[in-house]
Amino acid sequence: MRLLEVQDLRVSFSTDDGIVEAVRGVSFDLDRSHTLGIVGESGSGKSVCTQTIVGLTRGATVTGNAFFDGVDLLTAQPDELRGIRGKRIGMIFQDPLSSLHPLYRIGWQIREMIQAHDSSMTRQQARTRAAELLGLVGIPHPEERLDDYPHQFSGGMRQRVMIAMAMALNPDLLVADEPTTALDVTVQAQVLAVMTRLQREFGTAIVLITHDLGVVAEVADDVVVMHAGVVMEHAPRRETFYHHHNPYTEGLFDSLPAVGAGRRRLTPIAGTPPSVIDLPPGCSFAPRCPYAFDRCWVSEPPLARVFGDVHHWSACWLPADLVARTAIRDRLRAETAAAGETAEGAAS
């Protein structure tokens, strides 16, 4: 049995402006000791997706299934879910300063987590365990730092505290929501290293949400690319990096500055992510897609196998065959370029 199996998850919120369809039919699964990277721009629904699974979205209409070790988290009773949250699913968030309670000592916050799920632990045992955890994530002098407040730590150290807290009860799954986004680049690598080391040691599965393809390249086994609440592409890491099929994935890579790849013009993805209120028919990426053609505007492409690979899925109307896709893509690209030149010529 898979550790986590999400099937056709849909999340919508009713707001004054209309119904916001934040997640529109997302499926993925994850095995123990594996890492799934979920990539996408802000507003693509990646955080809503995971927060809904653990029951942290409030006031949303949710359909679909999310089986965690056989239990459907979406239909579980609040008490059952609370027993799983923290104990079996640990979470860390983007901004470690605002994610830790500013008025309580670090030791207290970690101890609370331990004692909430293990009432047999005495205060002193929990404290000892908290110190052990701080040591585990590489915080020097853990025993002394237990009595410090969050504002007395640096950004990277705070995120280590968050990791220590999330890992306190050896959870089966760690959900890391943009864990490195608010950190300095040098610190980012250290925090990722801590996470992967703990994963190797304890066999934890990780869902890593990020908009940083570099982070995904570092740690993910599988990659889900999301846009406007749907999965655009789902493939193993190597496939995502070297043989991506979806134009959105391609756009993400083209807007990524590469070190040592020579001077190359960055190509940002045109436009902004669409509003998920009153989505037009067709592919949500079509208005921003350089290869969009008539069909893209009419109906939304389903997630389908591409390049004849069982593990590679893409939601795009471009042919699923590698050779045909490349040919069509190049032809459409040339046409767009020609159209652009004519337009420029007419203008001058």
Place this chain on the structure above:
Amino acid sequence: MVRFLIVRTLTGLVVLWLISMSVFALFYVVPSNVARTLGGRQATPETIAAINERLGLDEPLWKQYASFVGDALQGDLGYDYYHQVPVTTIIAQAVPVTLSLAVGAAVIWLVLGITNGVISATHPRSLADRSLTAFALFFYSMPSFLLGLVLLYFLYFKLTQAGYAWFPPGGYAPLSEGVGPWVNHLLLPWATLALVSAAAYTRLTRGSMLDVLSEDYIRTARSKGISERRVTYRHALRSALTPIVTQFGIDLGQLVGGVLVTETVFSLPGLGQTAIIAITQQDLPVIIGIVLFASTAVVVANILVDLAYAVLDPRVRIS
């Protein structure tokens, strides 16, 4: 921290000094007729002069002030003009009444205001939230003297008429006569003082809680799998308390005014009523004594509130 305390104590003393001077000066702007009142209708100018001399009212103003300050520093606030009772005794008699009224009311309004605010914030836009908001606005817009009279009319007058003499018309029963009579005499005054403030605290707590509940660390708390109750009270309310404490510090000053009105309405022999009688009689030593006592209480209370910040927020402690 020590430095902070010293500075606050010194500024507090300056405030008290300024207040004592202003009260003294104000009193002499108004022509005094204390001696005339005491001497009676047929008093000869000689009698009046004699009375003025006895009370020290014939001395120049600065000399009167100097001797007052000199005595006050030794804990002697003088004697009242009419019965020659030491002012300290008068205050000592009135303080338990006012303290019972003020502390009781403050406890009630804090408990009521914070509880209602938390309920409103954790169930926004629910029926409970809306009715508590309506309740709050109703009392918030009602002056305390009116509320006092309304309570007296319905809960004393109408009830007694109907044969249920549950509440006394006013007055005070000291704690030494038992908790029952004490509470019974204070219940309506407490309600008068507390309901108005509780309304304000309900709104304040609601807003503060709603802000805190959307913080990231509340999401973290929920992700730990602790009970929602614990999230609300241990995590959210803890942070939401800071603005409430600030408001409480400000309200302590206003409480003095509220006590004045409430004591008059319910004829409670506390500091407020004593002060009003003293003012109508131009009984300077009593007025100054009470004003200084009340000011000291407010200054000390505000220092305590500032200290409470440091207890509540570790970030204040460091800087």
